[in-house]
Amino acid sequence: MRDIVEDIKTRIDIIDLIAEHVELKRAGQNYKGLCPFHSEKTPSFMVNPSKQIFHCFGCHKGGDIFSFVMMVENMTFQEALSYLAQKAGIKLESKGHGSEIRSGIKENLFAIYKEALIFFRNNLKVSKHATSYLNKRGVDNETVEKFSLGYSKNEHDALFNHLKTKGFSFEYIKTSGLISSGDHGIYDFFRDRLIFPIFDLQGRPIAFGGRILSESKNAPKYINSPDSIIFKKGETSYGLNIAKNSIPQKGYSIIVEGYLDVISCHQYGLTNTIAPLGTALTSGQLKKLKRFSNKVLLIFDGDSAGISATKRSIELCYKEGIIVKILLLPQGEDPDTFLRKYGQEGFRKCMSHAISPVEFLLKVYDRSKLDAVRYMLQVIASCPDPLQRDETIRELSDRSKINELTLREELRHASRVKRQASRVDAFQKSGISSPENMEEKMLLSIALSFPDKVMLIANNIEPQIIEDPVIRGIFEKIKKWPSLEKLLTVCDKEEQKLITMLSINTEIDETDVEGIIENCLKTIAMKKLERQIRLAGEAGDVKLLNSLLFEKKSLLQKSKLFLNGGNLAKN
Ligand SMILES: [Zn+2]
Helix, strand or coil, X not given: CXXXXXXXXXXXXXXXXXXXXXXXXXXXXXXXXXXXXXXXXCCXXXXXXCCCEEEECCCCCEECHHHHHHHHCCCCHHHHHHHHHHHHCCCCCCCCCCCHHHHHHHHHHHHHHHHHHHHHHHHHHHCHHHHHHHHHCCCCHHHHHHCCCEEECCCCCHHHHHHHHCCCCHHHHHHCCCEEEECCEEEECCCCEEEEEEECCCCCEEEEEEEECCCCCCCCCEEEXXXXXXXXXXXXXXXXXXXXXXXHHHCCEEEECCHHHHHHHHHCCCCCEEEECCCXXXXXXXXXXXXXXXXXXXXXXXXXXXXXXXXXXXXXXXHCCCEEEECCCCCCCCHHHHHHHHHHHHHHHHHCCCECXXXXXXXXXXXXXXXXXXXXXXXXXXXCCHHHHHHHHHHHHHHHCCCHHHHHHHHHHHHHHHHHHHHHHHHHHCCCCCCCCHHHHHHHHHHHHCHHHHHHHHHHCCHHHCCCHHHHHHHHHHCCCCCHHHHHHHCCHHHHHHHHHHHCCCCCCHHHHHHHHHHHHHHHHHHHHHHHHHHHHHHCCHHHHHHHHHHHHHHHHCCCCHHHCCCHHHC
């Protein structure tokens, strides 16, 4: 197993892999980019090509290509292994243990959805009922193909039977959410519905949305597959698997409300359009979207539900540092009806009248101007991008005719309240910059960054004298596994995190590495002695105290002790 891991690591470069998700720029020995795991405006996500590791100084996530894939694709190690093996062109002989069961479920669910997709698409081809609906809505054949639209027959258990004949077990079919069971036995979840398949970014079907076709029925107009281990509604957008290619080209994405809006927009050339699933946009969806562009145009309906959805979406966009504009369509229109009436040209004309969040709130927010301004200040306070904050506040002052300084004062107040709430949390997370055990961290950092110094350090330090248990654990292993790659494979999660963080350290003065090592060793030894002296004093052990004090004195006198072959082992 370890050999395969090594093999994959030699074939896949971490820079290439991460560049598929993050825009990386060279910064000295490292590459820098915006972290895919937390929201930020200035890059604190570093990738080191020579060590093949990454670390984020903002959220402290880090590791190698495997940890990256596991985190970014939400995969288990086993899944990441087979994903990367495939990428590297390596055949996996047999599976390891551990996550086998779960990946078994995942594989089965992917296969079930793939099979169901084929089934629904074939149904559509022979259903007059469904095709005439699509014709009525002006959806052409090319678009039907592009979005893999389908139809679920108005039958009790057509899909269930089909999946059974394909050899899927009842348990897996049930887990997929494609069937329900109740008083009438087992029945298909989607019946007599137009099917909108929902894909992940790799283009695999992971869920379906279904629109009812017989208006008479007393059933919801739209339903979605339930969340499963392959589908998280809050992190998936409709159409992103297609739009992801044109969003970076066009420089922004368009967010509309419904499936048919997305389909119409694409058919009329607005190929950067997506929709949240269900009504509300989520921050999980925006985080994924942001990988492709941080500019968004919101087009929601002009009714009261659409307006509150827009308001909520503005809030989320600011929180994610996304630059947002809003397009208000004429009363009673949605993108689909509007496009069919006025075509692409009419739509583009309308798009040129898109307004800013400030305009939207002052114009549409149905409360007083002051309420709108206060609300907007809250929104601005949550934005991580100082430039975006600054620009918005200036516009807010312009349009509300409230003095900019007054607004800035109010903003400071709003930010302070927000900060106080999050400070405790942030403080607990940032154990990194704490000066505690600085020398131990520095020493480890050097051992990790300067391969030619590893043995020098390892030979001059006994792990027992190290106070920090995580650093001690690493030093216990480093002598046996001095190479970073090997070391990472024998360390636990906590240790790996610290290793990736410390090995991307830009603050070491390279001209005097040995001097720093010496100082660190000395300080660590001194601190250890002082701890022992304090304990001996508390215990009243005079004999021990005296010998420790003597040791301390001689330590202070010797300036060049350790690197000349001395060893601190006996402390
Ligand atoms: Zn981060």
